Amino acid sequence: MDKLMNNHWVMKFTALFLALMLYASVNIQAGPSPAKQSANPLSPGPSSGTATVTDVPVQTYFDQENLVVTGVPETVNVDLEGPTSTLTVARQVKDFEIYADLSKLSIGTHRIQLRHKNLSEDLEASINPSIITVSIEEKITQDFPVEVDFINRNQMKEGYTPEQPIINPNSVRITASKEVIESIALVKARVNLDSADETIKRESRVTIYDRDGNVLPVEVEPSVVDITVPITSPSKTLPFKIVREGKLGEGISISSIESDPKEVTVYGPQEVLDQLEFINDVSVDLSKIQEDTEIEVNVPIPDGVKKITPEKIKIKIKVEKEEEKVFDNQPIKSVGLGEKELEFIDPDSEALDISIFGAPSIIQSINAGDIELYVNITELGDGEHDVKVEVNGPQNITWTLPIEEVKIRISSPS
Structure with missing residues (x-):
């Protein structure tokens, strides 16, 4: 036995055997399960x-x-x-x-x-x-109406207001459990009105709320709806002035002109509306009128106005056979004389005859006091001047004068 212990080869094999046993013992305790261990105890396992x-x-x-x-x-x-x-x-x-x-x-x-x-x-x-x-x-599937929430309504331009929104479709189909369906309180879509001054058209997502205002994650069909919000701007009702263009045919005269409606409504910024008193240039071409007529004409839109309603108006025109009536020695008045003195040279009578023409139903009721002749001398200085005679009278008549101008003399007081 002592000889074996003293043999160095025996000692080397003994040390190697102990080392292998120690290595095997450690890997059995801390290594992978036996099914996943390497067949060769000397090769390393996967990381x-x-x-x-x-x-x-x-x-x-x-x-x-x-x-x-x-x-x-x-x-x-x-x-x-x-x-x-x-x-x-x-x-x-x-x-x-x-x-x-x-x-x-x-x-x-x-x-x-x-x-x-x-x-x-x-x-x-x-x-x-x-x-x-x-x-x-x-x-459970159930249909619910969609309501619209306006946000930033107080940020709209001054004077503009939203009208009843148009929702398409106006209801949605919600699918959920019975408990969730019964808890639904509101079905909403939102529209932002910030700076709105005309009709708004938007696509808006539909949101479902319970009674406590919580959003419910449910199946909605459709999940997006189309919303149109008409926006009403400040408005003003105005009369309009009918402008007559052209001349009636020979021998006829207008007995009446009536419009339907008699006023229109204009929409636009308040500062524009404040400047308007009436609508001008609603024109009628008299040269095309031969008998009683009803025509439809466009109403012009003033600058700055966004919309006018109605856009067209009807005008009824009645005509009659024309008659003549004469007023003799109708006095000529002056406008703009001030403190100056006026002398009529020709005619020195300070009067002219005037013939008026119109429908019998009109001129029969006109008397001399309804006709006014005048000359405007506001911008004339001292001396002699030829001045056009102007005539004021009822509507739907025409007139003629023997002369268009009179000769006058203006002088300053001495």
């Missing part, structure tokens, strides 16, 4: 580790046509453990699935375990949360 894959979507399997499920989280976190290379692929590709299988469960509340599939056999998975409580209810 391993752990990783957490976040926000993994949860798939739910159930009768989607007839049932509604709540309580299933949209995503979960999954802790993975296994070979580093396999972990890397799983974390980057996310080619595995987390699911909740409710296909065999009845209506009611259940606690179920989330499961995984399509995960590499080399990996172990821990789902967080792994146990969830779900509620399975019968699916």
Whole structure:
């Protein structure tokens, strides 16, 4: 025995045997499971580790046509453990699935375990949360009217107001559980009125609220509606002046001109409306009138006005056979004389005969006091002047004078 102990070869084999036993003992305690150990105890095993894959979507399997499920989280976190290379692929590709299988469960509340599939056999998975409580209810579909909320209404331009909105479609179909359907209080779409000064057309998302004002995540069809909001601007009702163009045919005269309506409404900024007193240039071409006529004419839109209603008006024109009436020695008045003195040279009588023409129903009621002849000398200085005679008289008549101008003399007081 002493000889064996003193033999150096024996000592070397003994040391090697003890080293192998120690190595095997350590790997058995801390290494991988025997099924995954290398057949050769001297070769190193594959590197391993752990990783957490976040926000993994949860798939739910159930009768989607007839049932509604709540309580299933949209995503979960999954802790993975296994070979580093396999972990890397799983974390980057996310080619595995987390699911909740409710296909065999009845209506009611259940606690179920989330499961995984399509995960590499080399990996172990821990789902967080792994146990969830779900509620399975019968699916109900019901129609609800859509209401419109105006936001920033106080930011509209001054004087402008929104009218009743037009919603298309005016109702939506909501699908949810009976409990959720019964909790619906409002179905709203929103329209921003900031700086609005004309009709607004918008697409708006539909939002569903419960009685506490909470938004309900339900299925809505359609989820977006078209909204038209008429915007009313400041308005003003104005008369209009009919401008006659051209001349009537020989031998006829206007007995009446009536419009329908007699006023129009203009819309626009208040500062523009404040400057308007009437609508001008509603024109009628008399050269086309041969008999009693009803015509439709456009109403001109003044500068700065956004809209005018109605845009067209009807004008009824009645004509009669023309007659003549003469007023002799109708006095000529002066306008703008001031403190100066006026002398008529020709005619020195300070009067002219005037013939008026019109429909019998009109001229028969006209007397001399209804006809005024005058000369305007406002801008004339001292001396002799030829001045045009102007005539004021009732409408729908014409007139002639023996002369168009008179000769006068103006002088300053001495």
